[in-house]
Each structure stands twice: as structure tokens, then as C-alpha cells.
Amino acid sequence: MFSERQQQIVETAIKLIADKGIQNLTTKNLANEIGISEPALYRHFDNKLEILKAVIINFQNKMQPAFNKLKRSANSLNNIERFILEHFKIINHNPDFAKVIFSEANFQNEEILILKMNNMMDQSHKILDSIIQTGQKKEEIRADITSLSLVRIIIGSMRLLVTQWSMSSMIFNLETEGKQLCNDIRKLIATE
Amino acid sequence: MFSERQQQIVETAIKLIADKGIQNLTTKNLANEIGISEPALYRHFDNKLEILKAVIINFQNKMQPAFNKLKRSANSLNNIERFILEHFKIINHNPDFAKVIFSEANFQNEEILILKMNNMMDQSHKILDSIIQTGQKKEEIRADITSLSLVRIIIGSMRLLVTQWSMSSMIFNLETEGKQLCNDIRKLIATE
DNA sequence: CACCAGTTAGTGAACACTAACAAAGATAAT
DNA sequence: ATTATCTTTGTTAGTGTTCACTAACTGGTG
Numbered sequence: 001m002f003s004e005r006q007q008q009i010v011e012t013a014i015k016l017i018a019d020k021g022i023q024n025l026t027t028k029n030l031a032n033e034i035g036i037s038e039p040a041l042y043r044h045f046d047n048k049l050e051i052l053k054a055v056i057i058n059f060q061n062k063m064q065p066a067f068n069k070l071k072r073s074a075n076s077l078n079n080i081e082r083f084i085l086e087h088f089k090i091i092n093h094n095p096d097f098a099k100v101i102f103s104e105a106n107f108q109n110e111e112i113l114i115l116k117m118n119n120m121m122d123q124s125h126k127i128l129d130s131i132i133q134t135g136q137k138k139e140e141i142r143a144d145i146t147s148l149s150l151v152r153i154i155i156g157s158m159r160l161l162v163t164q165w166s167m168s169s170m171i172f173n174l175e176t177e178g179k180q181l182c183n184d185i186r187k188l189i190a191t192e
Numbered sequence: 193m194f195s196e197r198q199q200q201i202v203e204t205a206i207k208l209i210a211d212k213g214i215q216n217l218t219t220k221n222l223a224n225e226i227g228i229s230e231p232a233l234y235r236h237f238d239n240k241l242e243i244l245k246a247v248i249i250n251f252q253n254k255m256q257p258a259f260n261k262l263k264r265s266a267n268s269l270n271n272i273e274r275f276i277l278e279h280f281k282i283i284n285h286n287p288d289f290a291k292v293i294f295s296e297a298n299f300q301n302e303e304i305l306i307l308k309m310n311n312m313m314d315q316s317h318k319i320l321d322s323i324i325q326t327g328q329k330k331e332e333i334r335a336d337i338t339s340l341s342l343v344r345i346i347i348g349s350m351r352l353l354v355t356q357w358s359m360s361s362m363i364f365n366l367e368t369e370g371k372q373l374c375n376d377i378r379k380l381i382a383t384e
Numbered sequence: 385c386a387c388c389a390g391t392t393a394g395t396g397a398a399c400a401c402t403a404a405c406a407a408a409g410a411t412a413a414t
Numbered sequence: 415a416t417t418a419t420c421t422t423t424g425t426t427a428g429t430g431t432t433c434a435c436t437a438a439c440t441g442g443t444g
Binding site: 197228229231232235236 | 388390391
């Protein structure tokens with residue numbers, strides 16, 4: 001899909017965004033960081049927007065496998081656990097991603113980018129929602145609370161944890177803390 | 193504190209950010225929107241950063257009263273409910289705020305702004321944490337889950353709801369949906 | 385006459401992007 | 415096998431635009 005050079009440009013772009021925010025992603029900085037001239041970038045991407053699109057596609061490509069791995073087990077609570085932990089694992093191993101995701105507000109003026117991001121989020125929410133609804137039918141998950149609320153609670157707390165991790169310069173271990181949160185969520189939503 | 197003109201500048205800045213993101217907040221747009229010339233802005237603020245600081249202070253000034261109103265009742269669950277609903281109420285009545293808060297990632301390169309924002313968030317989290325801990329001692333709130341996790345779950349789901357509301361162009365009623373979420377949270381965290 | 389709150393005109397810096405050219409390797413004709 | 419041409423990927427130098435901000439001046443008010 002992407003040539004080697006394109007991949008390098010995308011990864012350097014992610015690094016720059018993670019480092020000092022999306023304002024730091026200028027064609028000049030990007031070219032300097034790679035060690036080529038500015039116009040050389042335009043041999044590989046039409047314009048800066050295309051580079052940002054590629055960043056999101058790259059993100060999708062790393063996240064997709066996690067989605068596909070899910071929904072294997074019979075136990076819904078285990079499926080939710082996997083859903084949560086797999087997300088933390090990927091983000092933990094690609095810490096730059098966290099900062100890029102939360103630059104989503106910065107994509108505000110580029111509708112295409114927001115759309116792509118929202119699609120990704122939606123997909124993730126829908127998978128969790130279907131796991132929860134199955135669990136509620138099988139009486140493994142409390143059914144006195146709407147699946148919509150449960151999705152909001154789970155995704156919301158996940159996102160907040162990642163935000164706190166990112167803001168704290170990754171001072172704590174995301175996977176450890178994530179496991180704790182996951183256990184607590186499990187206790188909350190399981191039928192008694 | 194702020195003169196009339198300063199207040200007008202701050203409010204227009206918030207409007208511009210809410211409208212098209214923080215990139216839309218240029219001195220030119222700001223001056224045009226108010227109907228004065230660009231250099232006139234500099235009669236009221238030293239530079240653009242000072243305007244952004246004022247935006248955050250303005251936000252704090254609107255949020256602070258909500259914090260002070262809390263912790264009156266004896267019942268911890270009612271206190272949490274008030275904490276949640278009061279937040280949604282303020283944001284619902286100042287919809288532009290939502291977008292500004294979630295531009296927090298855009299403040300990334302301005303340490304002072306992030307610091308101010310984080311302080312505000314921290315304060316909010318600490319209040320909720322203390323309410324929860326009191327509730328756990330009084331056995332009104334389940335104590336088999338750490339207050340840290342409960343804070344993350346509550347704040348996280350609140351933030352996600354606001355994000356969804358903001359992203360959907362305020363298509364649903366934040367206070368109604370907030371009440372639903374609040375009831376569900378109450379069910380989850382109450383002792384049986 | 386001093387000061388406040390505006391104005392017009394313009395500054396240098398940074399931005400995304402382009403024009404024109406160059407070197408090297410692949411392809412193909414002689 | 416040698417030569418000619420094309421394509422790919424880079425370069426230097428520079429474009430117009432936008433940005434935050436300033437210098438110098440001005441009209442109105444106490």
C-alpha cells in the first residue's frame with residue numbers, strides 16, 4: 001500500500017505530533033526530521049492533508065487486527081475483558097498513538113479526517129455494544145441498565161485512563177492500571 | 193476583573209473556537225467578528241496568549257459556583273447525582289464551552305494553558321473522590337471497588353457523553369441523556 | 385492638554401507548496 | 415556491449431498567503 005518512504009513519512013509525522021502536538025507537524029519539521037528537503041515530501045504525497053489521512057489509515061491498520069481477534073469466547077465478560085485489555089495493549093505499545101487520537105479535536109477543521117476518526121470510534125462502540133447485548137440476554141451482564149449506558153461507561157473510563165496516562169507522560173503502566181480498571185468494571189456490570 | 197471590551201473579546205474568542213476549532217481563532221477573525229480593527233485588540237490584551245488565558249479563567253469562573261454548591265446533602269448518592277447533573281447543566285447552557293474544553297489537546301504547546309486546565313480537572317476529580325470515599329465509609333456506595341476506579345468511570349462516561357453531544361452538533365438533549373446516565377451510574381455504584 | 389480607544393498601513397516570520405533543474409538507475413534501440 | 419532516453423527521487427531557490435504584532439497617527443472625552 002504505502003512505499004517505504006511513505007511509511008517513513010507517516011511514522012515521522014506521528015512522532016512529531018506525539019512530541020509537541022499537531023502544530024509541530026509542519027512540512028519543514030517533517031522534512032528536517034527525516035533528513036530530506038521539503039519538496040521531496042511532495043514526491044510521495046500530494047499535500048499535507050494526504051499525509052494526515054495516511055496517519056489515520058496507519059492507525060486503523062494497527063487497530064483493526066484487535067477487532068478481528070475478538071468475540072471468540074462463549075463468556076461475554078471475558079469478551080469484554082479482552083476488548084478492553086487489547087485496546088490498552090495496542091496503545092501501550094504505540095504510545096505516540098494516544099496523543100494523535102486526542103488530537104482529534106485538532107482535526108476539527110478537516111471534515112474528512114473527523115469522519116474517518118468517528119467511523120473508527122463508532123465501529124469500536126458497536127462491537128462492544130453487541131457483546132454487551134449478548135451478555136445481557138445470557139444473563140451474564142446486568143440487564144437493568146441500558147447497553148448504551150454501559151458502552152458509555154466502559155469506553156468513557158477507558159478513554160479517560162488513556163488521557164491521564166498520556167497527560168502524565170506515561171508515568172504509570174497503562175496495562176497494569178488498565179487491568180485494575182477492567183476488573184472493577186467487570187465487578188460492576190456482572191449479574192450477581 | 194475584565195472590562196466590558198475584554199469580556200466581549202473573550203466571549204467572541206470562545207464562539208470562534210466553538211464554531212470551527214482553535215485554528216479559527218486568529219486575531220483577524222476575532223477583530224472582524226467584533227467589528228473592530230486588529231490592533232484594537234492589543235489595547236485590551238498584551239498578546240494572543242493572554243486572550244486564551246482569559247478564556248480559561250472565564251471558564252473557571254462559570255464552573256466554580258457549581259463546585260461550591262455541592263456537598264450539602266447527607267446522602268452521598270444524592271451528592272454524586274448533583275455533581276453530575278450540575279456539570280451537564282452548565283455545559284448545556286454554555287454549549288460553546290464543550291468544544292473549548294475538548295480543544296485542550298490544542299493547548300498542548302502552551303504549558304501554562306495545559307496547567308490551568310489540568311488544575312481545573314484535578315479539582316473536580318478530587319471533589320468527586322471525596323464524596324465517593326465518604327459514601328463508601330457510610331456504606332451507601334460499594335466499597336469493593338476503589339474510589340479511583342469509580343472516579344474514572346463516572347468522569348470518563350460524563351466526558352464521553354459531552355464529546356458525543358458536541359460531535360453530534362448537540363442533536364440530543366444533554367440534560368435528559370445526562371439524567372439517564374446518572375441514574376444508571378447510581379444503580380451500578382450503590383450498595384445492594 | 386493628556387489620555388484612552390480606536391484607525392491605516394505595514395513588518396518580519398512561518399506556512400504550504402511550486403518551478404526548474406540534476407543525478408542515478410531502469411529500459412530499450414542500435 | 416554501448417548508447418540514448420525515460421522515470422524516479424532528490425535538490426536549490428523562491429512563490430504568495432497568512433500569521434501575530436507594531437509604528438504612527440487621530441478623534442473624542444474629562
